[in-house]
Amino acid sequence: MSGERTGAVGARWTGRVLDLWAGLVLLYLFLPIFVIIAYSFNKPEGRFNFVWKAFSLDAWRDPFLFPALVDAMKLSLQVAAVSTTVATLFGALIALALCRYTWKGSGTIGLLLVLPLTTPEVVLGSSLLSLFLSANYATGFSTIVIAHIMFSVSYVALTVKARIKGFDWTLEEAAMDLYATPWRVVTKVTLPLIAPGIAAAAMLSFALSLDDFVITLFNAGSRVTYPLYVYGARRAAFPPQINVLATAILAGSLVLLGLTVLWQNRTLKQAGD
Amino acid sequence: MAGIAAGGGRRSRLAPWLLVAPGILWLLAFYFIPTLPWYDGYARTFTDYHEHLARSFGYALTATIAAIVLGYPLAYVMAFRAGKLKNLLLGLVILPFFTTFLVRTFAWKTILNDGGPVVHLLGWLHLLPPAGRILNTVVAVIGGITYNFLPFMILPIYVSLEKIDRRLTEAAQDLYCNPRQAFLKVVLPLSLPGVLAGSLLTFIPASGDFLNAELLGSPNQKMLGSVIQGQFLTVRDYPLAAALSFVLMTIIMILVISYTRVLGTEDLA
Secondary structure (H helix, E strand, C coil): CHHHHHHHHHHHHHHHHHHHHHHHHHHHHHHHHHHHHHHCCECCCCCECCCCCCECCHHHHCCCCCHHHHHHHHHHHHHHHHHHHHHHHHHHHHHHHHHHCCCCCHHHHHHHHHHHHCCCHHHHHHHHHHHHHHCCCCCCHHHHHHHHHHHHHHHHHHHHHHHHCCCCCHHHHHHHHCCCCHHHHHHHHHHHHHHHHHHHHHHHHHHHHHHCCHHHHHHCCCCCCHHHHHHHHCCCCECCHHHHHHHHHHHHHHHHHHHHHHHHHHHHHHHHC | CCHHHHHHCHHHHHHHHHHHHHHHHHHHHHHHHHHCCCCCCCHHHHHCCHHHHHHHHHHHHHHHHHHHHHHHHHHHHHHHHCHHHHHHHHHHHHHHHHCCHHHHHHHHHHHHCCCCHHHHHHHHCCCCCCCCCCCCCHHHHHHHHHHHHHHHHHHHHHHHHHHCCHHHHHHHHHCCCCHHHHHHHHHHHHHHHHHHHHHHHHHHHHHHCCHHHHHHCCHHHCCHHHHHHHHHHHHCCHHHHHHHHHHHHHHHHHHHHHHHHHHCCHHHC
């Protein structure tokens, strides 16, 4: 009896310790985020925003003060837009194939998709650069986009695949039985079913592209994306505007994420009706 | 088995190939061809750069273990104890990674700086000798690597814990297991695929990482990734750099293939 009671007390304490531990780990995850946001309100002494000096709204009032930083951000957004479009198309088609068909090659395709995810970025970036060098192909906008599509395809394919694995494909047959043309089946049945998965994958691909540093470092030539600008800033000047833009990206992704969740809930509800 | 397209004949057999063709051809052209070995100077990796190689895998291993220790309990709390807060916690785990990775690493520089709060706190607790530092040490580098890849550890563990049928732990307790035994004999073994997947997703990118070592460490913490990057972009000894990265990838590939042989690729995705 008393043994059981100590067991219960012990379990309660273990639970509390676990909760505390989880809280501390979350704090660890958020510590740099707090610092990034706080230091966007800093008025640094000198050119480097690494030491707290005084509260100020200067950087928020003038986020586009540095043209080079703005250009870098623009380039990053352009690259992300192009690479996300292409990678989402390629990846969604692969996912569709893997979910709808089981054929001799499907196991191999699955392995091929995982390989780029399990290759360190420095290897991906450097080997891609050697390809461009041996082909005498000048690095620049096109090579950044090629690289970003390359590492995004797998993420998109696996995300879409995970989302559409459990779908009831007999709905397509039902539509065909009801005299829908193949085109109408695709636009009225297949696409609405897989759209939320594709949207999630596209967001992931966009975020990955916007954030990529290592692979871009190798293949950017003389072009400077936002992460490359930040990397260079450690030598020349690290203005609080970098933190302002980082905070803005965070806020933007939060809004997008919220909208996607809302939209997916609505789609699920409609599918349920 | 051609799935639902069984009646479609030849066209349906071609269909999957046509669907995967654009993406896979892209990967062939821009991933597989460039990563093939074209050079014979691999010996230098093991003679000149064995320290960097050892550091890369040593740091990656330490960071992986640290990520399990930090991440497993959090994943457990999310799966079993959070109740309605589950999705919120899931969002919170992913949220930090919507800010740029480089800016986050620079934030760690601020936090761990010599005059910074962490150094003050540890000095006050007498855990750090006076004038001791964290920035530019192994601790900062491994801490940074752990931080960067922690979500890749937490999420697969969470997924595998979430899949466990709750009735199994109840059954274990009905059969006179105490909570500790129920965890060790039921929950832990069932969550191992998640731990293994998370370990791979942490260990592999960590072993190729060089930014944490470069921004948070001193030259004494340089990893193989730094050497590859330097040889490629500064020294421009392309064949050597290619050999270095090929060696790094071969070691990793052996690990991945043995992993997928044992456990399949499902849990990686």
